[in-house]
Amino acid sequence: MGGTGAVPRPRTGTTPAQWVNPLRDERDKRLPRIAGPCSLVIFGVTGDLARKKLLPAVYDLANRGLLPPGFTLVGFARRDWTDEHFAAVVHDSVRDHARTEFREVVWERLAEGIRFVQGSFDDEAAFDELAKTLAAVDEQRGTGGNHGFYLAIPPAAFPTVCEQLSRSGLARPGEDQWRRVVIEKPFGHDLESAKELNDVVNAVVPEDSVFRIDHYLGKETVQNILALRFANQLFDPIWNSHYVDHVQITMAEDIGLGGRAGYYDGIGAARDVIQNHLLQLLAFTAMEEPVSFEPSELQAEKIKVLSATRLAQPLDETTARGQYSGGWQGGRKVVGLLDEEGFSKDSTTETFAAITLEVDTRRWAGVPFYLRTGKRLGRRVTEIAVVFKRAPHLPFDQTMTEELGQNALVIRVQPDEGVTMRFGSKVPGSSMEVRDVNMDFSYGQAFTESSPEAYERLILDVLLGEPSLFPANAEVELSWKILDPVLDHWAASGRPEPYEAGTWGPPSAQEMLRRSGREWRRP
Missing domain, CATH: 3.30.360.10 (Dihydrodipicolinate Reductase; domain 2)
Incomplete structure (x- = not known):
């Protein structure tokens, strides 16, 4: 859906879970696109990455009105959790680590789509249960058979999970549906292992459905x-x-x-x-x-x-x-x-x-x-x-420029995001003396909006099928x-x-x- 138009209102007959964040400002162009009907399954949902980055990013997207009305979040892990227990874990993670303000109304709507499946990566019955769960959310929440699988797990477990996704039919979309696999680094430990990993993943899903996360x-x-x-x-x-x-x-x-x-x-x-x-x-x-x-x-x-x-x-x-x-x-x-x-x-x-x-x-x-x-x-x-x-400094003698370094353009990625230009300027006074000065652009000062977290942007791109980053x-x-x-x-x-x-x-x-x-x- 285009990002410049108004956020669509729910159609007649939608469930209470289908919603639009009324606080989303049309003037905000940083994350303007809204994902279509879909779910996100996170393997390794009990780890630090999920708790500190992924789950808060999902909430931040929901808080900004960038997730579809029936969006469903599914956790997969060995813990003996119910849907309600997992929702409580997500709640605490969001409270502790979300970028945007916690709003109870947003949380309640997001929580309606939280599910949990217990199992290990080599447990065929667990993946069969996951397939049943996703079929149910397709029916109940209108996710349309569109499912992303986020592998927030050690690389050694990738082949096992990919094999299970293939065996259970989870990796095979129907007509006008998509299935996408998200992989965290490291992508192998050398060229040979990277090729082997790519072969394993591409045997299950095509390359245009593989999203290798580099959060930078x-x-x-x-x-x-x-x-x-x-x-x-x-x-x-x-x-x-x-x-x-x-x-x-x-x-x-x-x-x-x-x-x-x-x-x-x-x-x-x-x-x-x-x-x-x-x-x-x-x-x-x-x-x-x-x-x-x-x-x-x-x-x-x-x-x-x-x-x-x-x-x-x-x-x-x-x-x-x-x-x-x-x-x-x-x-x-x-x-x-x-x-x-x-x-x-x-x-x-x-x-x-x-x-x-x-x-x-x-x-x-x-x-x-x-x-x-x-x-x-x-x-x-x-x-x-x-x-x-x-x-060349031809008009200057050495004493005029002895404190002058090389011009530089510095792009600051973190923590103080911005750009600095270093160049020479005359020192005030009667003599000609040139010294380095800085011209600085800072995101925090130039824009009133706070930048979205990297995972916020990348998860949205996965759901949109946008592989540029x-x-x-x-x-x-x-x-x-x-x-x-x-x-x-x-x-x-x-x-x-x-x-x-x-x-x-x-x-x-x-x-x-x-x-x-x-x-x-x-x-």
């Missing part, structure tokens, strides 16, 4: 990269190797890994962040303008860029990895990874990773792209910094093709280099840029 792509600032680049003539002429010296893409966290050993140990920073989040940010930054913003056109341009992306050589000099040790952070003493609960004393899992990439296109020839991510770094920040070449099969495999040689190189290189908690990574990461006369930004 749902963030407003990431989507704003496209607006910044292609809606403004200001930047396009200089967005190339004639003017750009290099690009830095950083995702830094100030937290450690206490309590996350079960997930993180053996995975590491490169697999956890670079393979998906940072390579996707690179693709948005370096891609050519698509013919349109149709999903196929957008994905085609990202695939072209990733196909042209290469690791800079030699890997000893163009990559770095580290593991945080104890230190001071945020005014308190913190332990190193090897002293965190669940990690062995001889763990070689890296908590910091940095790589240098080259994009072999005419636009970017000769421009290095530096990607880094890490835990226990100086502060929490995700940003893309496009750093420009120095001007989801990595395609080819993107996932190309990302692993880029990263695998680094992982193999590190596996043969011994232990990661230690770095003190609260710093910006190991010395080798600093040296990685200094070899070419560059420095990492201090966000």
Whole structure:
């Protein structure tokens, strides 16, 4: 349904559960489309992801009037819960974590469509019961045979769930119906396993019905990269190797890994962040303008860029990895990874990773792209910094510009979403002295509306069948093709280099840029 018209009123004869949020403002263009009749089944509904992100996002969509009147939420887990018990769990999750104001009338209407099915992933009877439940909600709530299956579960369980969806007939839609599978990262642990995973999923549902969630792509600032680049003539002429010296893409966290050993140990920073989040940010930054913003056109341009992306050589000099040790952070003493609960004393899992990439296109020839991510770094920040070449400064002598750095355009993805431009300006006074200044755009100051959470946007896109913000099969495999040689190189290189908690990574990461006369930004 189009997003610019008025929200339709319920037709005559609709059930009380079919409703429209009267507070939805037609002027709000951020999430204007309303999903059609459907349900969402969440596997792994008892986990942190579901409790803190997915269930609150569903409520936020309902609160904004963006879910269909008969929308149904189905939980699947081993707990011995009734529908009412599960509804109470959802209620508490929404109360604690929802972005929008809790409104009892919205909750009551959403709760009418909450169902629960008990069972394990290898339990055929449970999946048969799930099929009966969905058939019942089709009849009772008008969901039309349209069902999304969100796999918020460990990747090892994907094949079992996919097999059960196929065996029970849940993956096969009828005429004019859809079935969609949503997969959380990691999408494999290398190229071979990613291909195997894709084969398993595609054997059950076609590729255009698979939605691989990368929650970073749902963030407003990431989507704003496209607006910044292609809606403004200001930047396009200089967005190339004639003017750009290099690009830095950083995702830094100030937290450690206490309590996350079960997930993180053996995975590491490169697999956890670079393979998906940072390579996707690179693709948005370096891609050519698509013919349109149709999903196929957008994905085609990202695939072209990733196909042209290469690791800079030699890997000893163009990559770095580290593991945080104890230190001071945020005014308190913190332990190193090897002293965190669940990690062995001889763990070689890296908590910091940095790589240098080259994009072999005419636009970017000769421009290095530096990607880094890490835990226990100086502060929490995700940003893309496009750093420009120095001007000749012919009219100026050295003393006039000695405090002037390189111009930069910095896209802040989180936490303070916005864009900063760094350029030179004359210092007030009688002498000619040029110094760096910043021009800043902040989402929080420029817009009165708060940005929707990433999962809010992405869940709505799943229900709408809008795959633009989801990595395609080819993107996932190309990302692993880029990263695998680094992982193999590190596996043969011994232990990661230690770095003190609260710093910006190991010395080798600093040296990685200094070899070419560059420095990492201090966000």
